[in-house]
Amino acid sequence: MARLVDPLVVGRVIGEVVDLFVPSIFMTVAYGPKDISNGCLLKPSAAAAPPLVRISGRRNDLYTLIMTDPDAPSPSDPTMREYLQWIVANIPGGTDATKGEEVVAYMGPRPPVGIHRYVLVLFEQKTRVHAEAPEERANFNTRAFAARHELGLPTAVVYFNSQKEPANRRR
Amino acid sequence: MAAFPSASASPSLAMSASTWRMASLRAALPSLRPSPAGRLRSSFSLAATATAASVGCLGSFSGLAPVSNLLSLGAENSSFEHRLFGIDAHGRIVAMRHGKRIPRLNRPPDQRKALLRGLTTQLLKHGRIKTTKPRAKAMRKYVEKMITLAKDGSLHKRRQALAFIYEKHIVHALFAEVADRYGDREGGYTRIIPTFPRRGDNAPMAYIELV
Numbered sequence: 036m037a038r039l040v041d042p043l044v045v046g047r048v049i050g051e052v053v054d055l056f057v058p059s060i061f062m063t064v065a066y067g068p069k070d071i072s073n074g075c076l077l078k079p080s081a082a083a084a085p086p087l088v089r090i091s092g093r094r095n096d097l098y099t100l101i102m103t104d105p106d107a108p109s110p111s112d113p114t115m116r117e118y119l120q121w122i123v124a125n126i127p128g129g130t131d132a133t134k135g136e137e138v139v140a141y142m143g144p145r146p147p148v149g150i151h152r153y154v155l156v157l158f159e160q161k162t163r164v165h166a167e168a169p170e171e172r173a174n175f176n177t178r179a180f181a182a183r184h185e186l187g188l189p190t191a192v193v194y195f196n197s198q199k200e201p202a203n204r205r206r
Numbered sequence: 207m208a209a210f211p212s213a214s215a216s217p218s219l220a221m222s223a224s225t226w227r228m229a230s231l232r233a234a235l236p237s238l239r240p241s242p243a244g245r246l247r248s249s250f251s252l253a254a255t256a257t258a259a260s261v262g263c264l265g266s267f268s269g270l271a272p273v274s275n276l277l278s279l280g281a282e283n284s285s286f287e288h289r290l291f292g293i294d295a296h297g298r299i300v301a302m303r304h305g306k307r308i309p310r311l312n313r314p315p316d317q318r319k320a321l322l323r324g325l326t327t328q329l330l331k332h333g334r335i336k337t338t339k340p341r342a343k344a345m346r347k348y349v350e351k352m353i354t355l356a357k358d359g360s361l362h363k364r365r366q367a368l369a370f371i372y373e374k375h376i377v378h379a380l381f382a383e384v385a386d387r388y389g390d391r392e393g394g395y396t397r398i399i400p401t402f403p404r405r406g407d408n409a410p411m412a413y414i415e416l417v
Contacts, residue, residue, distance in 0.1 A: 196413070
């Protein structure tokens, strides 16, 4: 019975970051050799460089990718929800994120306290978007951003977890 | 007329049987553990202290107890060994675990309590932790109990919370912020999300987070 529930709903990504949607595009996110699956744990050092995000879709369509952290600064006290990590706009379908325009530069996960979720949301654009970067990364709202640029519901969402590595090597 | 002597004998026997107490019956049984460390499988309840006290004070009452080899068997300080049977709160012998809902977590009661105290402290500090699924399920009760104490907010409840949580700044922060965070929510302050098993021993892991 538990397997039928979407991991995005179980991890409360749908509800806190995005609304319920129907996924229509395949998106694979890879940090180095490893692909991301929903809820996997990644070290911040492994995610320091921007990932390789490959999407399907038609060549004429343009997509926007947003990466946020809804648990900033701490999951028990998310006063800065959401913390913006990356925005790439105007990605042509069927390619990867390097072919788009980076509106907000990539910032790797840096969770100070607790285990944070990092959510990557893909939207389909109706027209070419000229997005301006927000003044500050904290208190970002994905839904408001999507409403402002008429992006509608997301087409693909994936999330992973990350926590601060201790200074000395763990077992 | 042979019935009458037996009839007159049996009531007197019955009366003397009814004057026997539970305590002396228990003393007659072989005492497996002389130390009242809550081995009778109910860690926090009053019944544990009552039975432990009664068995413990009768451990010294060795008049009716059988020979010292059994006492020396019980005197070894091992918490993990498999007991063949235990005695419940009614003085009955039980060999099975029917209806016992306390998770033992493979630890004796003092270590179990310390583990749960440490886990709830860390969850209240970090907001989301990753641990094994049985531990996450066992800890829900204590985390929610702490949040309920904080919702009450009086000095007595604060001192009760301070007695359980290891770091006092966490208690003060919890009492300060719980009203606006969980004021409307009735119960269900935690969520458990299962995740991939641990590599070393394939233990089922789960994230537990505050709602």
